[in-house]
Amino acid sequence: MASLMFYLSATVLFAQSTVAFNCxxxxxxxxxxxxAVHGSAVFQYGSFIGVxxxxxxxxxxxxxxxxxxxxxxxxxxxxKDTTLKDCITSTGGFFDADQxxxxxxxxxFKALDSDSNSTFTAIYGHDDVHLYxxxxxxxxxxxxxxxxxxxxxxxxxxxxxxxxGLGLDSTLLQDLFTQNTIAGKTYSLYIGQGFDRASGxxxxxxxxGGYDAGRFTGPVHxxxxxxxxGESPLRLRVKDIVVTDNANPNTNVSLLDKGKFSNTTxxxxxxxxTTDQFPLSLPYDVTQNFMKQLNAKEDNTWGDNSLMLNxxxxxxxxxxxxxxxxxTIPSEVLVNKSNITPIQKRDEDSTAPFYLSAAxxxxxxxxxxxxSYSFYLAEAVQKNNAVMxxxxxxxxxxxxxxxxxxxxxxxxxxxxxxxGGVLGGLGLAITAYCxxxxxRRRRAEKKLERELEKGKQAKMAQMEIEEAPEFDPPPKSxxxxxxxxx
Ligand SMILES: *[C@@H]1O[C@H](CO)[C@@H](O)[C@H](O)[C@H]1NC(C)=O
Ligand SMILES: *[C@@H]1O[C@H](CO)[C@@H](O)[C@H](O)[C@H]1NC(C)=O
Ligand SMILES: *[C@@H]1O[C@H](CO)[C@@H](O)[C@H](O)[C@H]1NC(C)=O
Ligand SMILES: *[C@@H]1O[C@H](CO)[C@@H](O)[C@H](O)[C@H]1NC(C)=O
Ligand SMILES: *[C@@H]1O[C@H](CO)[C@@H](O)[C@H](O)[C@H]1NC(C)=O
Ligand SMILES: *[C@@H]1O[C@H](CO)[C@@H](O)[C@H](O)[C@H]1NC(C)=O
Ligand SMILES: *[C@@H]1O[C@H](CO)[C@@H](O)[C@H](O)[C@H]1NC(C)=O
Ligand SMILES: *[C@@H]1O[C@H](CO)[C@@H](O)[C@H](O)[C@H]1NC(C)=O
Ligand SMILES: *[C@@H]1O[C@H](CO)[C@@H](O)[C@H](O)[C@H]1NC(C)=O
Ligand SMILES: *[C@@H]1O[C@H](CO)[C@@H](O)[C@H](O)[C@H]1NC(C)=O
Numbered sequence: 178m179a180s181l182m183f184y185l186s187a188t189v190l191f192a193q194s195t196v197a198f199n200c201x202x203x204x205x206x207x208x209x210x211x212x213a214v215h216g217s218a219v220f221q222y223g224s225f226i227g228v229x230x231x232x233x234x235x236x237x238x239x240x241x242x243x244x245x246x247x248x249x250x251x252x253x254x255x256x257k258d259t260t261l262k263d264c265i266t267s268t269g270g271f272f273d274a275d276q277x278x279x280x281x282x283x284x285x286f287k288a289l290d291s292d293s294n295s296t297f298t299a300i301y302g303h304d305d306v307h308l309y310x311x312x313x314x315x316x317x318x319x320x321x322x323x324x325x326x327x328x329x330x331x332x333x334x335x336x337x338x339x340x341x342g343l344g345l346d347s348t349l350l351q352d353l354f355t356q357n358t359i360a361g362k363t364y365s366l367y368i369g370q371g372f373d374r375a376s377g378x379x380x381x382x383x384x385x386g387g388y389d390a391g392r393f394t395g396p397v398h399x400x401x402x403x404x405x406x407g408e409s410p411l412r413l414r415v416k417d418i419v420v421t422d423n424a425n426p427n428t429n430v431s432l433l434d435k436g437k438f439s440n441t442t443x444x445x446x447x448x449x450x451t452t453d454q455f456p457l458s459l460p461y462d463v464t465q466n467f468m469k470q471l472n473a474k475e476d477n478t479w480g481d482n483s484l485m486l487n488x489x490x491x492x493x494x495x496x497x498x499x500x501x502x503x504x505t506i507p508s509e510v511l512v513n514k515s516n517i518t519p520i521q522k523r524d525e526d527s528t529a530p531f532y533l534s535a536a537x538x539x540x541x542x543x544x545x546x547x548x549s550y551s552f553y554l555a556e557a558v559q560k561n562n563a564v565m566x567x568x569x570x571x572x573x574x575x576x577x578x579x580x581x582x583x584x585x586x587x588x589x590x591x592x593x594x595x596x597g598g599v600l601g602g603l604g605l606a607i608t609a610y611c612x613x614x615x616x617r618r619r620r621a622e623k624k625l626e627r628e629l630e631k632g633k634q635a636k637m638a639q640m641e642i643e644e645a646p647e648f649d650p651p652p653k654s655x656x657x658x659x660x661x662x663x
Contacts, residue, residue, distance in 0.1 A: 198360050198361045198548070198570060198571050199357075199360055200360045200361075200568050200570035200573075201360075201568070202357075202358070202359055202360040202386060202568060203386075203387075203566075203568065204359065204360075204384050204385060204386040204387020204388070204566045204567065204568050204569065205308050205310065205321045205353070205358070205359065205384065205385040205386060205387070205566075206310050206312075206382060206383070206384050206387070206389065206564060206566040207224050207225055207226065207308050207309060207310060207382065207383045207384075207385070208224070208225060208310075208311055208312075208380060208381070208382045208383075208564075209222065209223060209224050209225075209239075209367075209368070209369050209371075209380055209381035209382055209383065210222060210369070210371050210380035210381070211236070211371060211372075212225060212234075212236055213234070214234055214235050214236050214269060214270030214271075214339075215227075215233040215234050215235060215270045215271055215272070215273075216233075216251070216270060216271030216273070217265065217266055217268070217270060217271065218266075219266040221236040221266075221267070221268075221269050221270065221339075222236060222238075222369075222371055222372040222373075223235070223236030223237045223238050223269050223339060224236065224237045224238070224239060224341055224383050225308075225309040225311055225318065226246075226306060226307065226308055226309065226341065227306070227307035227309065227320070228248055228272050228277070228304055228305070228306050228307070228328060229272065229274070229276065229277025229278075229279060229280055229304050229305065230277055230278050230279045230304075230305055231276075231277075232305075232307045232320075233248075233270070233271070233272050233273065233276070233277070234270065234309075235248055235249075235269050235270030235271075235272065235339045236269045236270055236339060237269060237339045237340055237341040238269060238337060238339060238340055238341070238452065239340075239341045239343055239366055239368070239383060239452055240340045240341065240342055240343060240344065240452055240453065241343055241344065241366075241409075241411055241450060241451060241452055241543075241545075242344045242409060242451065242453065243290050243340055243342035243343075243344050244289040244290050244342045244344040244345070244346040244347050244348060245288060245289060245290055245301070245327055245328070245329045245340075245342045245348055246306060246326070246327070246328055246329070246340065246341050246342045246348065246349045247297075247299060247328065247329035247330070247331050247338050247339065247340045247342070248269075248270065248271070248272035248328060248329075248330055248331065248338065248339055249268035249269065249270065249271050249272065249330075249331050249337075249338045249339055250271070250272060250273075250274070250299075250300070250330045250331055250332050251271050251272070251273040251274075251275075252332070253268055253271065253297075253331055253332065253333060253334070253338065254268065256332065256333040257333075258298075258333040258334075259333040259334060259335070260334075260335040261334065261335055261336060261337065262480070267337055268337055268338060268339060269337050269338070269339025269340075270339055272328075272330055274302070274304075274330055277304055279304050279305050279324075279325070280302055280303070280304040281302050281303050281304070282300055282301070282302040283301050283302050283303060283327075286301035286302070286327075288301060288329070289344075289346050289348070290329075290342070290344075296334055296335070296336055296338075297331040297332070297333060297334020297335070297336060297338045298331070298332050298333055298334060299329035299330055299331045299332060299338070300329070300330050300332060301327065301328070301329050301330075302327075302328060302330065303325045303326060303327060303328065304325070304326070304328050305322055305323065305324050305325065305326070306322070306323045306326050306328065306349065307320045307321070307322050307323075308320065308321040308322075308323065308385065312564060321358060323349065323352050323353055323356060323358070324356065326348060326349060326352040327348040327349075327352075341383065343364055343366075343545075345402075345404075345410050345547065347362070347364075347547075349385075350362045350364060350385065350547065353385055353386065354386075358386070359385055359386025359387075360386050360387075360568050360569070360570055360571065361386065361546075361547075361548045361569075361570065361571035362546075362547035362548055362571070363386055363387065363388075363544070363545065363546045363547065363548065363569035363570075363571055364383070364384065364385055364386070364544075364545050364547075364569075365383070365384045365387065365388035365389065365392075365542065365543060365544040365545070365569060365575075366381070366382075366383055366384075366452075366538070366542075366543045366545075367381045367382050367389070367392050367538075367542050367543075367557055368381045368452060368535050368538040368539060369381025369382075369539065370510075370539045374455045374479060374481075374535075375455065375510070375535070375536070375539055376513065377510075377539070379539075379559055382564070384566050384569070386568065386569060387566045387567055387568050387569045388542070388544045388566070388567060388569045388575045389542075389561075389564055389565055389566050389567075390565040390566075390567045390575070390576065390577055390578035391558065391561050391563045391564060391565040391578045392542050392557060392558055392561055392564075392565075393541075393542035393555035393556060393557055393558055393575075393577050394555065394556050394558050394577050395555060395556050395577065396555065397544070397553045397554070397555040397574060397575050397576070397577070398498070398500055398502040398553060398554045398555065399551055399552075399553050399574065400412075400413065400500075400551065400552050400553070400554070401550065401551055402545075402547075402550040402551065402552060404550060409449040409450070409451070409530070410550070410552075411449060411450035411451075411543075411545070411552055412447050412448070412449055412450075413447070413448055413449075413450065413498055413499075413533060414445055414446070414447050414498065414499040415445060415446055415447075415448055415496055415497065415498060415499070415531075415533075416433075416445040416497050416498065416499045417431055417432075417433055417445075417495075417496075417497035418431065418432040418433060418459070418463060418467075418494065418495070418496055418497070419431050419432070419494070419495040419497065420432060420467070420470055420471065420492060420493070420494050420495075421492050421493050421494075421495065422490075422491070422492040423491045423492045423493070423508060424491060424492075430470055432459075432463045432466040432467055432470065433445075433463060433466075434466075437466075438462070438465075438466040438469065440462055440465070441462045441463075441466060442462055443460045443462050443463055445499065446459075446460050446463075446531055447531070448530070448531035448532055448533045449530045449531070449532055449533065450532075450533050450534075450537070450538070450543065451532050451533070451534050451535075452534070452535055452538065453532075453534070454481055454521075454532060454534045454535065455479075455481060455483070455519060455534060455535045455536055456481050456482070456483045456518075456519045456520055456521035456534060456536060457519055457520050457521065457531075457532060457533060457534055457536055457537060458521045458523060458529065458530070458531050458532040458534070459520060459521075459523065459531055460523070460531060461523045461524070461525045461527065464484075464520065464521075464522065464523040467484070467494075467518075467520055468484060471486055471490050471512075471518070472486060472487045472488055473485060473486050473487070473518060473520075474486075474487060475522045476517070478515070478517060479517065481521065482521045482522045483517050483518055483519060483520065483521055483522075484517075484518045484520050484521070484522055485515075485516050485517055485518065486512055486516040486518060487516070488516070489512065489516060490508075490511070490512050490516075491508050491512075492508055492511065492512075493505050493506060493507055493508055493511060494506045494511050494520075496533070496537065502554065504537060504540050504541055504554075504556075505540065506519065506536065506537075506540060507540075510536060510539065510540075519534075519536030539557070540556070540557055541554045541555065541556060541557050542554070542555050542556070542557045542558075544569060544575045546569065546571055546572065548571030548572065549571055549572045553574070553575055555575075555577065563578075565578050
């Protein structure tokens with residue numbers, strides 16, 4: 178008996194240690210911005226992903242909790258149970274399964290995602306999903322196809338059902354790995370701010386099996402995923418929240434300061450990272466202190482209970498995590514021109530989780546490793562000029578791109594060049610360098626100039642895109658090998 182146990186455990190150990198990750202696999206970069214979607218005349222913000230054959234293109238919002246990737250069925254807005262506001266122009270596109278030659282419904286399918294009132298009902302099936310990589314507005318997109326993967330086709334509900342499911346049991350990540358397309362179940366996200374609620378201009382990106390080394394800066398901060406039943410894997414302990422008035426930068430006010438706010442009982446708290454809502458949800462006493470400090474009132478202009486200030490405020494809010502990493506919400510995000518904040522009202526008796534949500538993710542780059550159950554955060558680069566997807570090898574620590582200081586890299590002033598090649602190093606394959614969005618940026622600049630003229634400096638400061646690329650091109654010796662001049 179003992180020897181059987183020995184054999185079993187030895188086998189398990191052996192199996193675990195031989196899971197092979199091919200870290201030469203290029204990652205898949207899928208950008209997030211507003212674009213045309215199937216079945217709607219309105220551009221919608223999300224990840225450029227198509228489904229079926231012929232492909233029907235949709236804009237999918239990344240979810241860090243859902244495990245299935247879903248699309249709005251053709252009649253999502255026509256059923257009486259659908260309560261999504263402005264449904265026809267808010268679903269992220271539509272998928273008409275009847276028009277896809279490869280869709281197969283799976284009637285007995287047992288969904289991995291728990292039903293909850295606040296989402297949608299769906300039929301499940303299998304179809305081909307097309308992940309589009311689109312570096313340049315002027316160039317075509319290239320597709321990575323995930324064949325016969327699980328999809329949900331939403332029938333009715335209250336939310337935008339076009340979702341890339343990137344939860345712990347993500348079927349898309351699993352299939353990308355099983356179909357030998359990515360190195361491992363790793364994924365990175367910058368959510369951006371180009372959507373209506375954030376009302377910014379910076380677009381986001383997903384990297385499947387990789388991360389965008391140009392999208393973050395400074396040290397990366399490592400956290401363990403929580404694997405407890407019913408808990409989000411992405412939990413952070415917050416030890417302080419500090420408000421700084423820009424007019425008086427030497428006076429930081431801690432919203433957890435018992436001396437200043439007598440009713441404060443919170444000393445620290447655990448919050449989940451989520452993309453499911455924009456505003457942060459903080460403990461009741463901290464929310465009350467925020468309202469007192471900034472003279473805020475309850476409001477529901479945007480349908481998400483974001484607090485509104487009575488008077489304009491020029492300052493920042495810093496979230497201090499227990500490892501010392503500080504994420505600062507800049508003034509134009511903390512209070513916009515209509516005095517709306519990204520902090521949600523909180524009921525005293527609420528038992529809902531605390532959330533570090535999309536407003537938080539607009540300032541940080543999130544990198545997740547489902548093979549080692551770790552995730553990483555780093556400060557997001559807002560004004561990035563280059564997209565640099567690199568392989569995120571499971572168990573490896575992501576490293577930000579650093580501009581080389583030696584003379585080996587020569588400035589060539591190329592904007593909008595796509596470069597693909599392997600620069601190697603430490604198990605990371607730098608698979609594509611891409612100096613982005615020449616045209617898109619110039620157009621954005623023109624638009625910015627107009628808006629700046631209208632006196633919107635404060636709001637635009639963060640959204641400003643630099644004129645000249647800050648990134649230098651790769652070494653000359655490698656030039657003929659992977660420079661594609663445009
Ligand atoms: C690893 O992936 C690369 C790129 O897809 C491929 O060329 C190579 O053959 C793979 N190696 C193994 C051992 O599968
Ligand atoms: C974001 O993407 C949109 C296309 O939806 C583009 O018009 C805009 O210029 C992009 N913004 C930036 C800052 O690149
Ligand atoms: C996704 O799968 C994980 C792991 O099984 C589970 O904990 C989580 O609740 C699932 N997500 C949803 C939305 O049900
Ligand atoms: C769904 O809504 C009903 C009625 O509002 C409520 O009783 C029930 O607890 C909710 N279920 C979940 C899972 O939230
Ligand atoms: C979907 O997007 C792809 C990539 O840009 C494009 O080739 C295709 O024509 C689009 N499909 C439709 C129906 O517009
Ligand atoms: C991927 O899917 C698209 C759309 O259906 C198709 O045009 C393309 O040929 C497919 N690519 C591969 C490599 O199968
Ligand atoms: C697609 O996947 C389902 C479930 O895994 C399987 O039953 C079916 O045979 C597959 N179809 C094809 C064409 O591979
Ligand atoms: C401020 O934010 C709210 C909610 O996103 C939005 O409705 C409003 O238009 C924004 N105001 C300005 C001036 O951008
Ligand atoms: C104010 O708080 C921020 C965030 O914690 C910190 O970086 C800064 O040094 C503080 N300033 C002072 C004067 O304490
Ligand atoms: C503290 O809480 C008590 C009881 O809820 C309330 O009466 C009092 O006004 C609060 N004090 C402050 C300073 O908010």
